[in-house]
Amino acid sequence: MKQINKLLEHFGSAVILCLRSFAYLPSLPLQWRRLIEQCYLIGYTTFPIVAILSFFIGSVLALQAGYSLAPVAAQDFIGSLVGLSLARELAPVMTAILVAGRVGSAIAAELATMKVYQEVDALVTMNIPPERILVMPRLVAILIMMPVLTVVANLIGWIGGAIVAQNVDFIQLDTRIYFQGIQNFVKFRDILDGLIKAEIFGFVTILVACNVGLRTTGGPREIGGSVTRAVVISLILILVLDYFVTSALMNI
Amino acid sequence: MPPETKEPKRTSIGLKIENFTKSYDSVEVLRNVSLDVQPGEIFVIMGPSGSGKSVLLKHVAGLEIPTNGRIMIDGKDIAHPKTRSQLHMALVFQAGALFNSMSVFDNLALFPREHRLYDKKVLNEKVMTALQTLSLEDAAGKFPSQLSGGMRKRVAIARALVMEPEWILYDEPTSELDPTMGATITEIIADLREEFGVTSLVVSHDRDLALTIADRVAILMHGDLLELDTPENIKKSENPKVKDFLNPVIDIKNPRFKRKD
Numbered sequence A: 001m002k003q004i005n006k007l008l009e010h011f012g013s014a015v016i017l018c019l020r021s022f023a024y025l026p027s028l029p030l031q032w033r034r035l036i037e038q039c040y041l042i043g044y045t046t047f048p049i050v051a052i053l054s055f056f057i058g059s060v061l062a063l064q065a066g067y068s069l070a071p072v073a074a075q076d077f078i079g080s081l082v083g084l085s086l087a088r089e090l091a092p093v094m095t096a097i098l099v100a101g102r103v104g105s106a107i108a109a110e111l112a113t114m115k116v117y118q119e120v121d122a123l124v125t126m127n128i129p130p131e132r133i134l135v136m137p138r139l140v141a142i143l144i145m146m147p148v149l150t151v152v153a154n155l156i157g158w159i160g161g162a163i164v165a166q167n168v169d170f171i172q173l174d175t176r177i178y179f180q181g182i183q184n185f186v187k188f189r190d191i192l193d194g195l196i197k198a199e200i201f202g203f204v205t206i207l208v209a210c211n212v213g214l215r216t217t218g219g220p221r222e223i224g225g226s227v228t229r230a231v232v233i234s235l236i237l238i239l240v241l242d243y244f245v246t247s248a249l250m251n252i
Numbered sequence B: 001m002p003p004e005t006k007e008p009k010r011t012s013i014g015l016k017i018e019n020f021t022k023s024y025d026s027v028e029v030l031r032n033v034s035l036d037v038q039p040g041e042i043f044v045i046m047g048p049s050g051s052g053k054s055v056l057l058k059h060v061a062g063l064e065i066p067t068n069g070r071i072m073i074d075g076k077d078i079a080h081p082k083t084r085s086q087l088h089m090a091l092v093f094q095a096g097a098l099f100n101s102m103s104v105f106d107n108l109a110l111f112p113r114e115h116r117l118y119d120k121k122v123l124n125e126k127v128m129t130a131l132q133t134l135s136l137e138d139a140a141g142k143f144p145s146q147l148s149g150g151m152r153k154r155v156a157i158a159r160a161l162v163m164e165p166e167w168i169l170y171d172e173p174t175s176e177l178d179p180t181m182g183a184t185i186t187e188i189i190a191d192l193r194e195e196f197g198v199t200s201l202v203v204s205h206d207r208d209l210a211l212t213i214a215d216r217v218a219i220l221m222h223g224d225l226l227e228l229d230t231p232e233n234i235k236k237s238e239n240p241k242v243k244d245f246l247n248p249v250i251d252i253k254n255p256r257f258k259r260k261d
Helices: A002-023 A025-072 A075-116 A119-125 A130-167 A175-185 A188-214 A221-251 B053-060 B081-086 B104-114 B120-133 B149-162 B179-196 B207-213 B231-235 B240-246
Strands: B015-024 B027-037 B042-046 B068-073 B089-092 B167-171 B199-204 B216-221 B224-229
Touching: A002 A130, A002 A188, A025 A075, A025 A130, A075 A119, A075 A130, A075 A175, A075 A188, A075 A221, A119 A130, A119 B089, A130 A175, A130 A188, A188 A221, B015 B053, B027 B053, B027 B068, B027 B216, B027 B224, B042 B053, B042 B179, B042 B207, B053 B167, B053 B199, B089 B149, B104 B120, B104 B149, B120 B149, B149 B179, B167 B179, B179 B199, B179 B207, B199 B207, B207 B231, B216 B231, B216 B240, B224 B231, B224 B240, B231 B240
Parallel strands: B042 B199, B042 B216, B089 B167, B167 B199
Antiparallel strands: B015 B027, B015 B068, B216 B224
């Protein structure tokens, strides 16, 4: 019962934080430096790992697909398989997981530190709502950067798949045929669905990180606990939401 | 009351705390505390650690909501967001609560920047004036991690000063400081009242600070208000708890711990 109460408390506070933060949306033009800084931090810290991981995920997808399809001479479908898997599922989920681990943890740590060392209280006493300068720019920044990172993940993953499909002995699929497969089977709607999922996952991840960080109480020891909590909650939510969002998008 | 004018300018609003009670998980940390702070006054709340002084200050600063009772300023409930937004009140935190990711200059400039009070030139002047008032002009480009404890406290006071407050709340302003720096901070609090007419509500267990600069002193102990009077009368208090607190006896002839052979 206590756990359920706690869960509902977290959920309620996250919703309130979200509403309060977006109430300060009109102040965004005055905070453009902060927004650019957050976009840069999200992009700069996540881009290299997104690039490396998506390359290898595309590669291994092509390898596994080749392993199954080559014996029946159906390599031509590798491009469509890799393209669709990445666009609809792997790119948004993987990007969100990386954002949770890299950016969400950093935000939770920063805000928890500010809370523990009373910097957040100092803002409140200055009549500067923490939601306005600490949360809202981050939420907007993730909405801007998630599609960019997801498109990058798609492109690099597809390239990784193409390199493997062409160079592995038992596959040897021409790059032109590989990309033809992507072109034929991956529709704009597939990419759009992936981007919608990425937006939702990224937004939830940053909201959870901000909420957990700002709810930190106690001493410095709690900062580590908040970081772990933020990442774990985000990962669970990404995977749970993945099913429901995918299901909802299929019905639209 | 801009810092550079040096014109004494008293605040016109008083603070009234009525039947204030605070509980955390059914544990009462403050019970039925009632007191008032007059405009322009230096009011010191004293008491041993855990007596609830900082809790009371947090409520005056609007960081927490009372369990019972009210805190009124100029006849309006301080918990009301509209009252708070109109209030020129600054809090100097015990550990400074400086923004560690910002330079000292940016720490001071945050409030006027966020509230779009001045253009860049005037803002620079205001910040530098506040730093000069606290003899911190050389620290403008430094980060809080590069400052000593005393400097951090002074930066926190300078940051409060830039807000041009009518009220400054101080949470243990002399704690963790050597006696010389403690005396400097005590003088600064008195000077700010004289120079700018700032009303000061100080929470401290520093006997010297309280009895030197306070107009009135309240003694809190275990959540109860024991005494409220001028420093002279507090010194003469017949309340044994107050006497013990103000004049602790150090008995080294009867050690508490004895080695067992």
